[in-house]
Amino acid sequence: MSTTSTSERVQAPDQLPWDPNCTRFPTRKELPKIPGAPKDAAWVWGKDDQLGRLNLLTPARVKAAAAEIKLGEMIRLDLPLHIPETPAFDREPFQHQIKELVEDVVYDDTYTLNTQSGTQWDGFRHFAHLDTKLFYNGTKATDFHPTDPDPHKCSIHHLSTHGLATRAILLDYRHYHRTTHPDDPYDPYTAHPITLSDLHACARAQGINPLPTARGGDIQPGDLLLIRSGFVEQYHALTPAQRRAPADLCWAGLAQDEDVLTWLHDCYFAAVAGDSPTFECWPPTREGAPGGVMHQALLACWGMMIGEMWDLERLAGRCREVGRWTVFVTSAPAMVFGGVGSHANATAIL
Template sequence: MDSGRRWKRRPEGANWGDFGADDQIGRMNLLTPERRLAGAAEIREGLAFTLSLPLDLPGWGKGTEFRRPPRLFATTSHDGQAMYNLPIGFGTDNPRGVVCDDGVILCTQYSTQWDSLAHMGMRFDADDDGIEEIVYYNGYRAGEAIIAPEGDQPPVARALGIENLATAGVQGRAVVVSLVEAFGPGRTWVGHADLQRAMADQGCVVREGDFLLLHTGFDDALIAARGEADPRAMDQVGAVLDGRDPALRDWVRDCGLIAICADNIGVEGFGFADCSAGCDHSMAPLHDLCLFKLGIHLGEMWRTGELSRWLLKEGRSACFLTAPPLRLPGAVGSPVTPVATV
């Protein structure tokens, strides 16, 4: 491999190696101290908006989906008692203290989440030998860096795991675009021209090093359903980015944004079964572009509605965002409780 790199050929339009041969955070490298200060300048009122759904939403996944809702359980004491309303005391027969202690089993990407750069890879001839291998951002390999479970051994991302994002200092300027304001609450496929029109109407300008936050109304519908949302009906709620549009993909590549976060599932639309627009992948072309080629993190199912409506009312479009994931080594995704300050 040239210069110790894991690849001889990188995908067309990719930035592999631009941030170093061993880079694992991609475009987050653009989040400099100066850009954090620029983001902090968006704080004028000191108001904070929590951008996380309750982690038991969307509410489906109860035996039918591969991602399941979180399940709490009580930890147990040394003598096997459930540590919930458990009297505790040392050196006394009549303890007055009481303790509760619990754990949780959860799917890291069930609700409000970050995708790590290990979430989506591709088969690609990175060795330039005519044979496609499974690779991820910056040429990290399946079987070497991204290890599938085997027997009693759990899966692990030895590279590109979510802990790399956790230590990247995820704070900066975020631009918020209301797609529901521009296109209404129904399903609309939003290409480059549509997005640019909506941004111009709302005074949104994306600078290098910015986060892009989208509000589609999907979060409002989930909250209103109170855990009883029909996933098939939700497929028709809210605008979605059309990753098939080459102009949109070019804009994402060129504008300098470091992450795209939306209140829906997937950021982009799904449901098409061809590559007629020249996409590398038939299901999720923006995932391929962002996670695989450019190292742009994706945030899904964020609660952006309240923030978006406030900004629109005030004639503003930007805020200061703080959104570190869990520092969970080896995971390919993470719950997140983002906070926007205006």
């Protein structure tokens, strides 16, 4: 690490492991080349690291983020567990049963669910780098076997143990597009790519400078990025029969291009989340690495959790009312040893 002033601590790219307490980190172009890692990998927090970008959530940053709590209003960001009624990608729908232990007196209940079936976090076991088949920080699929000497590499419980509490920035792209392009609406149930220019224009319309603080912007290391594309709004507008119908697997989301990827990397978000089933535009708008499927870059290369199908409707409406787009968010992923993903269990506090 090198230091340029008493207030700025700059992380040198090749000085591993990186210090999460730094205030300025290398750009995507400056990432060190790590032996055995895919190009563009940021396996920089230590050879045994399991947290990825959550390393940025230092006590100092969490304490500073708490200053976003001004009204004390809590808004839950999870959909009910049974939504959507027909999960995408042939995933199992949520099932709930009540068990009577003592007649008329004592009851339990049991859940059967797929952690990817509703509001969720994609953990680091969810998606590998496609060409190398490596998961975050060099983990392999064979490391997931129960008989492996360390069967919990990239497990969701590491993220749960650390916890997630930080400042979130909500970009309400659905509202921005509707108000600035009233004659050119888009359907969230189509492959509508949200480009970097779209994101920047949306942010500036909300009074946010979309550049990282290192470049004079408003995005701080460790922020959580929230994108409202309109999927949840559209879901609630469907008829019961349409909600039960198999999904067409087409959704609006972030474009898989180099500009978007570089912005996501260089802003040093702790994690990202959106309201669609994939966060990124689906199907992908272009093929090839590191574009094509954004999941491989975020999860496998950078250790950046991806939240999907978050319910941002009430939060977006309240942010418009109070005129600010930064809030404090907490999330408690499931404490499941060896787990792949988790429901978000997320709350925004204004």
